[in-house]
Amino acid sequence: MIEFRMPSLGADMEAGFLREWKVKPGDLVKRGDIIAEIETQKGIIDIEVFDEGIVGELMIAVDEKVPVGTLMTHILSAEEATADILPAQRKVETKKMAPATAIKQREEEISIQATAHHLRASPLAKKVAAEKGIDLSKITGSGPDGAIIREDVEKAVTDLIAPGPPTEKTAADNIRMAVAAAMSKSNREVPHYYLQSRVDMSHALSWLAETNKQKSVKDRLLPVVLLIKATAKALIDVPDMNAWWDNGLQRKKDIHIGFVVSLRTGGIIVPGIHDAGKKSLDELMKTLNDIIPRARTLRLKSSELADSTITVTNLGEGAVESIFGIIYPPQVALVGFGGITEEPWAENGMLAVRSVLHISLAADHRATDGNTGSQFLAAIKKHLMQPEQL
Amino acid sequence: MTEDEIRPIINKLLKKVAPETEPEKLKPDDNIQQTLAMDSFDYLQFIIGMDEEFGIKTPEEDYGRIMTLRDLLGYVMKIKK
Structure with a gap:
């Protein structure tokens, strides 16, 4: 019997409201199925299940406030489901109650x-x-x-x-409060250090322009997919950055890159791009096409908000050159990409004008030191200089 | 197509990509992307919509030529003469 508890969808989350069960007792579910809709400060989130089995008794009523960690239901094996388990299970739960x-x-x-x-x-x-x-x-x-x-x-x-559906203003206010809570916690608890580097993007942009010429407008790649893929590959080179800080450094096997999406109504939301290192550039672009509109309309899945292992923010659209960001706990690093601008560039004793990108790293000094951060930035640069291998 | 025919279509497409904005208030020399706080992802979606709506193929190298409303209207009018 597997306990299904209310997941945490970020360091700032304490509870959510159950708005709908998508399953009923006895339904067969598999990994990735949506079993409930939870309303949080970040909108209505589809809650996924990560085990296969049969849904047990639903222990939370619709519209109930559910603190993180609360038992919501059980995922049962076939034998458990066929046994007269539901009443017995309830007794056990009462006994187990704190x-x-x-x-x-x-x-x-x-x-x-x-x-x-x-x-x-x-x-x-x-x-x-x-x-x-x-x-x-x-x-x-x-x-x-x-x-x-x-x-x-x-x-x-x-x-x-049932306070009723939030108005548009309330949703924006909620997002603001969620960002405020997470960033305050991070600024209070995480000793940040910052590093910055510059990379010549001339070759990468030429390569991208040539690649896009072969593609229909719908399949064209944006420069940001190069940045995401280069970050993912650099995390394979420097795995200490792909980690959470939770009573010590916990390296993560999978690379899920949280990508900052700005909401035009104010605030940000950071959906995760799963297995970014294993996705091709085309697949990353497809993922962005899927995830950004859903993030903007606050329709994300629980796993997309819960398991990012690092955050990437790209403020290159405006006049910003560099970003010195705040880490989203329990992650230990945030990579900031500024705009790509033409700058004088000295190389081999020669001065030229190149398309230059400023990359910054905000990292948790409990987890890593400047030397590791420096290796990580160098790895991102190396991969951006070899776009054909991304 | 005339400017009066194209403008409402442009407004509709911009509104679809950035529903919280008011594209009808854009002035001819406003930078569309900056004024409506659209990022490059939004702008690409807008160009995809524009290509479909007008039956055109906007090459990537032309993106820089259609940053203001005046330039954009001129660009479409030239192709759809």
């Missing part, structure tokens, strides 16, 4: 029972209140002589747990 939670739940039960004796409430209202964990003493009755009726309880439930 003492404080169990006591709190018991206190709530007692509270409801006690108030029910003193308040005038219809039997149905009491039943619904008990089921939903609503304190009857806090409800104003609209029945005869002020008695609480079922509709009063249902209204209280609605008011309590």
Whole structure:
């Protein structure tokens, strides 16, 4: 039996609201299937399952606030599902419940029972209140002589747990608050160090222009895919940068690059490009075509927000030359690419004008030192100088 | 095609790529990408839409020639004479 718990979709996330179950008990699911929709500060997120099996009892009601780590359901084997497991499973869960939670739940039960004796409430209202964990003493009755009726309880439930869909302004505010929380935490806890380097992009851009001539407009590559792929390859060369800091450096096997997408309404969102090192440039472009519009409309999958191993930000569209960013914990590095501009370039005793890109690295000094950061930037440069091998 | 015929189509295509913006308020010499806060990804999507809508093929080397609304309208009008 595999426990399926509310995933964390970023260092800034404490809870989300379950908006829809996409499965029902007994459904067969496989890795990558969407089992629920959770509303977070970053929009409605499709929650994926990472195991294969049969869905057990759904332990969270729609519109309920669900703290990160809360048990939502179980993914069962065929044998477990065929056994009469659901009631037994519930008993086990109650026993396993942390003492404080169990006591709190018991206190709530007692509270409801006690108030029910003193308040005038219809039997149905009491039943619904008990089921939903609503304190009857806090409800104003609209029945005869002020008695609480079922509709009063249902209204209280609605008011309590379903604040309604956020307005556009609220969504932008939520994103702002999520960014504020994550960046404040990072700035408070992570000792950053910064490095910067320049790379001559003349050859890479010529190569890209030639490559794009062979492609239809729909399949053309943007320079950013070269930057993403070069970063992924550099992470293979310097794996300490592809890591999380969680009571020590934890290197990650897979390379999932978080790509910063600016929202025109304000704020940013950072969806992950999975297995960026294994994708061709064409595949990376297709991924961007898929992920950027979904990020802008706040329709991402849980894994796209949860498992990035590094962040890449590209502010090259405006007049910005360099970016000294803030790391998104628990990652240990952020790569910033500025604009590509023509600059004087000295090489082999000669001065020329070249298309130059400024690359910066913000890295966690608990995890790595300047020497490792320097090797990483050198590796990115090396790969950008050899675009045909990306 | 005339400017009056092309402009609403351009507005519609820009609005599709950047729904939060007001392309109808663009002035002739505004840099479209900068004024509407579009990045290169958005602009590529706009050019894809434009090629499909007008049945043209915009080469990559021409991207730099269609940065303002005036230039863009002139570019399309020349091709769709």
